[in-house]
Amino acid sequence: MRITTRFAPSPTGPLHLGHAFSALLANDMARASEGVFLLRIEDIDQGRARDHWERQIYDDLTWLGLRWPQPVMRQSERMSRYAAALIELEALGLTYPCRCKRADIELAAGAPQEGVPHFGPDGRIYPGTCRTRPMSDRKAGDVIRLNIAQAAALHPNLDFKETAPRHIGRHRISPETLCREVGDIVLVRRQMGSSYHLSVVVDDADQGITHVTRGEDLFDATQIHVLLQHLLGLPTPIYHHHRLVRDEAGKRLAKRDDARAIATYREAGKTPNGIRAMVGLA
The missing domain is CATH 3.40.50.620 (HUPs)
Incomplete structure (x- = not known):
């Protein structure tokens, strides 16, 4: 191959x-x-x-x-390409604007519960403060988030293939894990027009990447990318999360x-x- x-x-x-x-x-x-x-x-x-x-x-x-x-x-x-992908996700009813700053998120997160993860691949797990805001309420300075629960419900049986020795095999992506350990990721960051998660998925597809090689510290982010690939109708590459130097x-x-x-x-x-x-x- x-x-x-x-x-x-x-x-x-x-x-x-x-x-x-x-x-x-x-x-x-x-x-x-x-x-x-x-x-x-x-x-x-x-x-x-x-x-x-x-x-x-x-x-x-x-x-x-x-x-x-x-x-x-x-x-x-490639900002127009990312904007087009965002429109696709918006058409599915999966996006919302968020005005929260980092300090707001920390405050809203409140006292941590024992056994509940506080941080995921996208940083502090978002508590959902702005989740009910419609896209029509988007203001300058807002970020755009993905409603992870609604997105995962559309594709509850996802998995991906991993070839690196530490994680070799097929890995199932659980909707429950996405909600609990990832949360509502940012699709468009302030003053950037996109985010790492949205851009990397679109770029890998447009470049015809068959095998993604990257550090094992990004293993947990892969579930986000596989979900976005399915939401956008894009192919899922084989992943190889290599050891870190x-x-x-x-x-x-x-x-x-x-x-x-x-x-x-x-x-x-x-x-x-x-x-x-x-x-x-x-």
Whole structure:
């Protein structure tokens, strides 16, 4: 089977060893099947995206020996596509505007109940304060949320295939789990025109991605994406949630870890094969 994979970084900081591992793994999986490796720039957050970080992404990946078809998909050029997807969800009666700020959500969440999760893949689980507001009441500055209970009720028997060793097999998506551990996710964030969840689902479909490779920290978010795929009539890829590259203390790397940035290793004289060895792909 010829597969199509992708690497989709955000141009908000330097790529580090964890990014190198994810990109190299996606590339290797595609090449092993004589398939296609694609690059996508996830820059919907224009408040944080920077041109120089995007240029460095291209430089770092090229130095690692990766190649991809042109032109590169950039999310900031696809806002009309995301808006069209939102209209589809709105037509199903699944969306509502939300005025709540973070402090409002924290206050409304109240005292935590024992055994009840407080946070999900989208952050603090939303308590539903604005759930009864109609879309006609949308105001400037509102976010748009998905009514997860109504959405899950439309597709109560979902699952997805996972190929990574830790989660290998088929995974059922429970409507009860979605309501309890995910909640009403944000589809459109303030001043962004979309959100990660909505954009990634639309982009993967439009790019014909057959295998999504990403960190195991996003495993719980996959159930959101599979639900959105079915709501929008989009195909569900096979998922591969790979291990995370961690520091000496066991903490996963983040963009603030400049000491482990690919550019830093390049300047220190490391080779692409040396990077492969460092992340366990030699």
